[in-house]
Amino acid sequence: GAGVSQSPSNKVTEKGKDVELRCDPISGHTALYWYRQRLGQGLEFLIYFQGNSAPDKSGLPSDRFSAERTGESVSTLTIQRTQQEDSAVYLCASSLAPTSSNTGELFFGEGSRLTVL
Amino acid sequence: DAKTTQPPSMDCAEGRAANLPCNHSTISGNEYVYWYRQIHSQGPQYIIHGLKNNETNEMASLIITEDRKSSTLILPHATLRDTAVYYCIGASGSARQLTFGSGTQLTVLP
Numbered sequence: 001g002a003g004v005s006q007s008p009s010n011k012v013t014e015k016g017k018d019v020e021l022r023c024d025p026i027s028g029h030t031a032l033y034w035y036r037q038r039l040g041q042g043l044e045f046l047i048y049f050q051g052n053s054a055p056d057k058s059g060l061p062s063d064r065f066s067a068e069r070t071g072e073s074v075s076t077l078t079i080q081r082t083q084q085e086d087s088a089v090y091l092c093a094s095s096l097a098p099t100s101s102n103t104g105e106l107f108f109g110e111g112s113r114l115t116v117l
Numbered sequence: 118d119a120k121t122t123q124p125p126s127m128d129c130a131e132g133r134a135a136n137l138p139c140n141h142s143t144i145s146g147n148e149y150v151y152w153y154r155q156i157h158s159q160g161p162q163y164i165i166h167g168l169k170n171n172e173t174n175e176m177a178s179l180i181i182t183e184d185r186k187s188s189t190l191i192l193p194h195a196t197l198r199d200t201a202v203y204y205c206i207g208a209s210g211s212a213r214q215l216t217f218g219s220g221t222q223l224t225v226l227p
Contacts, residue, residue: 004160033214035217041219042204042217042218042219042220043161043217045214045215045216048214056214058214059214091160091161093160093161105163105166106153106161106163106215107163108160108161108162109160110159110160111160
């Protein structure tokens with residue numbers, strides 16, 4: 001597809017279970033980002049990938065959260081032992097590689113809505 | 118990223134220009150002003166960005182004051198589909214982490 005694709009679009013899980021959220025970025029976009037958005041709130045930065053490496057993991061809220069990216073393409077965000085506070089929409093975005101004149105234009109997916117019961 | 122301040126909400130009549138203000142008094146010389154919007158239940162959408170000069174594209178115009186401490190996003194002829202939360206962000210050109218604040222909820226009224 002032409003845009004950023006995320007799956008699943010909706011996930012309901014029980015407290016304590018692990019979940020995996022997937023992001024397919026725009027082809028050719030080497031930069032990939034994960035954000036979290038709780039209901040009625042702004043976006044929280046989680047992690048940034050340049051290629052397959054993650055130079056900035058500063059936003060991951062705890063060691064229950066991890067992310068990986070392979071083939072400079074698909075990324076997976078994994079949340080272990082989910083808690084009710086993890087309920088949110090998880091947004092993925094991609095962009096071209098950063099340069100001195102980069103526009104900072106991020107292309108976002110529609111998000112994965114996670115509900116932890 | 119520079120701290121930005123936006124009004125929490127604004128209304129605008131359909132067909133009129135919507136002028137959304139943003140204060141970024143602490144913005145540094147190499148930081149751009151970016152605008153995104155988020156329509157309900159969708160991912161954010163890039164609108165426009167600028168450094169010093171005013172900018173215009175097919176979606177909007179961006180007016181940046183000479184001292185760069187504030188800016189205004191202008192939607193020249195607002196439509197009902199422009200109802201969204203609008204985010205103003207200050208970040209360097211190669212910034213990899215854009216900080217989204219609370220934004221302005223713009224409601225376009227028929």
